[in-house]
Every structure is written in C-alpha cells, then in structure tokens.
Amino acid sequence: MVLDLLENFGKYVALNPFFPLVEAFIRDNKLEQLAPGSYNIKGEDVLLKIEMANGKSKTEAVLESHQQMIDIQIPLQQPETFGLASLASLPSADYFVEKDLSFYHNGQVQHYITCPVGGFLIFFPQDAHAPCISQYTTFKKAIFKVRNM
Incomplete structure (x- = not known):
C-alpha cells in the first residue's frame, strides 16, 4: 500500500508499466470536474471510475481485495478513511472472477488510515482494504483500476 500526495504520483510510475498512463490522465484532467461514470483509458488494463460513494461507519465497511487489478483511490471532495489488513492475515473468501473481487465479512481490520x-x-x-469510511453521507471519489503486471 502507498499513501502520498497526487503531486508526488510521478515517483511511483516505475512500479507498474501502466502507471505513466494514470499520471498523464491526472495531469491532463481535473478529476474533481469529471462526471460520475466509467472512463476507459487503455482497454481492460487501465480504467477510471468516478463515483459518488456512500459514507460508511467503521463497522459497516467491509474488507475487499483484488487479484488482477491494482486500485488507486483518490478522494475528491472530503478525506476518506480506509480499513487495512494484510491479505495473509484474513480467512479465505470467495473470489468473483468477473468483478475481480473478494469480500472478507469476517475479516479483522488491522489499521485505519485517512487519505486527504x-x-x-x-x-x-496483497492489500485488503475497507473503503468509504466517512462521516459524510455521500462524497465524490476517483478509482483507477490498473492491471497488475
């Protein structure tokens, strides 16, 4: 897991061959002005979802993980808190191939972190995360889905 400021995203482009596309998109677009919806950046390898998320309490948020894709999550209006757990510390869970998603309803959050x-x-x-923890009922966020290489 990485937490940093958007102005520093360029320091991480070497981590994945598709991250330069994300960096260029962030540089060339004002994410907060994009309408909610899905944006195809490079086929099935790089997608962007702008959404109005529903805020959840720590007890309502559920840990999730992805096997094929890396999430880059960006709060656009308010800070967002995430529950975190190492995938190795969680019980096994069903994997939904079509959504590249596993939920850990009985998983134990190990840490919380707030992204400004x-x-x-x-x-x-390897990073299980419980997104959308917020005191706000709804808030706008961006989620880049990047193929894990």
Whole structure:
C-alpha cells in the first residue's frame, strides 16, 4: 500500500508499466470536474471510475481485495478513511472472477488510515482494504483500476 500526495504520483510510475498512463490522465484532467461514470483509458488494463460513494461507519465497511487489478483511490471532495489488513492475515473468501473481487465479512481490520483530498492510496493485490469510511453521507471519489503486471 502507498499513501502520498497526487503531486508526488510521478515517483511511483516505475512500479507498474501502466502507471505513466494514470499520471498523464491526472495531469491532463481535473478529476474533481469529471462526471460520475466509467472512463476507459487503455482497454481492460487501465480504467477510471468516478463515483459518488456512500459514507460508511467503521463497522459497516467491509474488507475487499483484488487479484488482477491494482486500485488507486483518490478522494475528491472530503478525506476518506480506509480499513487495512494484510491479505495473509484474513480467512479465505470467495473470489468473483468477473468483478475481480473478494469480500472478507469476517475479516479483522488491522489499521485505519485517512487519505486527504489531494492525496491518493495505491492498493496492490496483497492489500485488503475497507473503503468509504466517512462521516459524510455521500462524497465524490476517483478509482483507477490498473492491471497488475
């Protein structure tokens, strides 16, 4: 997992061959002005989802993980808190191939971290995360889905 400010995203482009596409998109677009929806950046390898998320309490948020894709999550209006756990510490869970998603309803969050507006979090396949923890009922966020290479 990586937490940093968007102005520093360029320091991480060497981590994945598709990250330069994400960096260019962030540089060339004002994410906060994009309408909610899905944006295809490079086929099935790089996608962007702008959404109005529903805020959850720590007890409502559920840990999730992805095997094929890396999440780059960016709060656009308010800070967002995430529950974190190492995938190795969680019980096995069903994997939904079509959504590249596993949920850990009985998983134990090990840490919480808050990402500020102007920041980003990168979640790799080994990083289980419980998103959308917020005091706000709804908030706008960006999620880049990047193929794990």
